[in-house]
Amino acid sequence: MADKPRGRRFSWRGLVRVVHGDLGHVAVGLTFVYALSGLAVNHIADWDPNFRNHEEVHELGGPLAGNDEGIAQTVLARLAIRDTPQEVYRAADDQLDVVFERRTLHVTPSTGRVVDEGQEPRFLLRMANWLHLNRGKKAWTYVADTYAVGLLVLAVSGVLMLPGRRGLLGRGGLWLLVGVLVPVLYVHFSGGP
């Protein structure tokens, strides 16, 4: 008589391992993006994580004559700029702005001085920072919340999977306490809100 095929027995330990493993890989992907963006945004006072900025001053030597379009064409020719401007705008008698998508030439026609400034986005970092600061659609809040809950699940399932010999009463508990103490001590010594 053939043996009846045995069904796999449900195991909480197995479930925890699968959840921890799968969720862990998702979290690794998200963590790369969040951590890099977090580092970039934390040090925003030291550099611009979103754009590469440039600014140069050109002296074209003397007044620039003609109407606004004519002056703009002269400036473009002298600076060897081939792009077509989006607009040429005279804000004041002696201030003519030639605007491109990512660049503006601020021309002083009476002196021929041109301030050439603009910026180029840092593609990946800018997107990551945009998400990090939640400046995008509010829907991203749900993704961020899910990520946070996922980290909590990972933390708890990790503790269950690798409890050590004495569980939270042993070395693991001490390290857990250290983790909790870091923000608590920071708030305490910094004077808090």
Place this chain on the structure above:
Amino acid sequence: MDPSKLHTHPEVARILERRRFLKNAAAGTLLVALGGGTYVVAAADDPRAKTQRPDGRPRLPPGQRIIDALKPMGGDPGDPSPASFKLHVHGEVENPVTLDFAKLLALPQTDLTCDVHCVTGWSMFDATWRGVQLAELAKLVRVRSTARYVIFEAANSYTSNVRLSEALAPGVLVAHQHGGKPLSRPHGPPARALVPDLYFWKSAKWLTGIRFSARDRPGYWETRGYHNHADPWKEERYG
């Protein structure tokens, strides 16, 4: 060991290579750390930090360090086009107006040298600006006596709130030049608010409107945990 014999002992060569790498990495890290420390110490030693303002307050607010140029502090960029610029001055006023860029430049202009202070810890001394005093705009629109606050409205729904009494101070401008040049892209062109005596996030970039309000309306950062008032000398950084 004689270096010429290393090729006959690849294991030893690998260990020595690893040691060299670790030594270099440690030296590099130390250099960077000390470099950062030198930077902080140098900033703290700046003699300007010990001077006082005419109002008796120290020129450098607590927790700040001096830097030489404005840092681009991010924010969702608005439209830098002067041709598209429209500034709505409205709210608790008798005569709301909408100014284009040429009209803004046709108003009386004020040149100002002041210090600015960012909540992230840097201060720039003697920053030069050109623009229109907010008090001048308030006169133009005839602000009602019910107004108590000014709400700066900017691109991408950014706002910041300032008490009316502080917003009408002579140093508060709608600025369109910095350092003798039109505002560059990181600094909110074509025009931005300038409120020198409050942390710099109050000085909204890519300005689109100025609303005089009877009620306070905490703005973008104020509703995200930053202080509603933002006085650098009281270190009003967080709410």
